[in-house]
Amino acid sequence: MATFRRTMADCGLIDMGFVGSPWSNKFTKERLDRGFQTTQWRSCFPYSRVLTLNPTESDHCPLLLDVSKEKLQYRKVKRLFRFEEMWHGNPDCTNIIQREWAVPSTGNALTQLCCKIKKTGQQLQQWHNREFDRQKNELRILQEKMNDIMKMPYTQEQYEEQRALHVRHSQILTQQEKYWRQRSRAIWLKDGDRNSAYFHRRASNRRSKNLIRGLVNE
Incomplete structure (x- = not known):
């Protein structure tokens, strides 16, 4: 199999x-x-x-x-907040959580807790959207630079630069792999497969299969 x-x-x-x-x-x-x-x-x-x-x-x-x-025309439901696996270990994520959790709020303990969770989730989602777009742009720039270096004659400086670009390129691909794997639910694959195109197809297919076309009866 x-x-x-x-x-x-x-x-x-x-x-x-x-x-x-x-x-x-x-x-x-x-x-x-x-x-x-x-x-x-x-x-x-x-x-x-x-x-x-x-x-x-x-x-x-x-x-x-x-x-x-x-x-089909259907009302888009507001997406619920979910913690992204790719955020884990990112210092920016930790700073946002600590900053938003330290903001004082009013009401009883449960009300304050709900308010902190909601505001922290909103800030994390906004940060994620900016970070994800930035990663896509950086990935494109890295690929262009590596393609340019491949056309140049070999030098020690060029080799070190190529290694640094490759390390950063690998880091971004790892983050995006976690993002699409979480949406594809293809949990039977092990870490390191780096098959983002496969995860993207799985996520798109899952989204189309989860669409409710209509109700048969009451």
Whole structure:
């Protein structure tokens, strides 16, 4: 299965999930039949899904691929605050928490606690948005500098600069890997895989599968 998962990642294929019965084989009660997609295909048909139909004479339940590019209108729910794994160990995160927690507030103990948590979360989220954009810009600049150095003849100074750029580049990729891994829920992968593109595809697929298209009854 580990080899199969690596092959799927190398080919850029993602499991589309299912709607209906979780078992595609009615006797062994296993989900053997699946639908897969690429990121490019998902971008063309973002609201497609795999439906598990009712059992027939076959020992496998038929699957129906419902292809759809419709964009449903729905009210966007305010995102709840979640602590990001990539914040852990960052001194800026620690400073924000200490600063906001030290701000005095009024009310009873529970009211003060709720107020501190809310304000601290807001400050952390604002800092995260700025930091994430800054990292993306820095990553682009680092890549351009490393590409320029690769075209230059070898010198000791150039080698040391290249090493420093590579270390910083690796640090930023590690942070972004944690960000996308947390959203992909691909917890079976170990640290150091550095497959951000895979995590990004998993997160996008998970977001589309979690969309509620409508209610069947009351």
